[in-house]
Amino acid sequence: MSKTEKIILIVFAVIVVALLAVFLLRPPGVQEQVVGEFTPPEFDSSALSGAPDVEHPEFYGTLNLGEGIAVSMYSAPIVTEGAAQVYFTSPESNTVWVRLRITDEKGNILGQTGLVRPGEYVEYITLETQPKKTAAVAKILTYQPETYYSMGSAGAEIQLQIK
DSSP: OOHHHHHHHHHHHHHHHHHHHHHHHSOTTOOOOOOOOOOOOOBOTTOEESOOOOSOTTTEEEEEEETTEEEEEESSOEEETTEEEEEEEEOTTOSSEEEEEEEOTTOOEEEEOOBBOTTEEEEEEEBSSOOSSSEEEEEEEEEOTTTOOEEEEEEEEEEOEEO
16 A cells, blocks of 8 residues: 555544544534524404404403513404404503414414504404314414514413304
8 A cells, every 4th residue: 555545544534533523422412403494473464453342351351471561362262154253462561572373282273363563452363273172272472573582472271162
């Protein structure tokens, strides 16, 4: 074997050993973070300004999720003709944009709003799937305005009134 061939083999061996060391000495549980392209949710086109005049005040309540974050909605949304009447409201005092997602108990999305600004409300959510049971979960998602940075989420068990 010539001197050049020996040098090439030694360099190749050093590279292989270095790569093995990197993979073997990496701390366990460290995973590569895959970053996808973020598509911000759209604002709800059916959102209305102000506070709603609800038909059933006995179902309408407010959830305080933190400082400057509250929502009001029906605890027992009325489901008719492929839509749920929720009266999902973001009070004018909110410092975040909010969104409501209704799921079944297994986490399958039944329907959701777009983003709702402070001082707006959405009366109905169009359902993607007709619920089979009355038990459901209302998940409230909160976003920092302009950046869409998540300010947290909260979930609440609700009972759908299927008509």
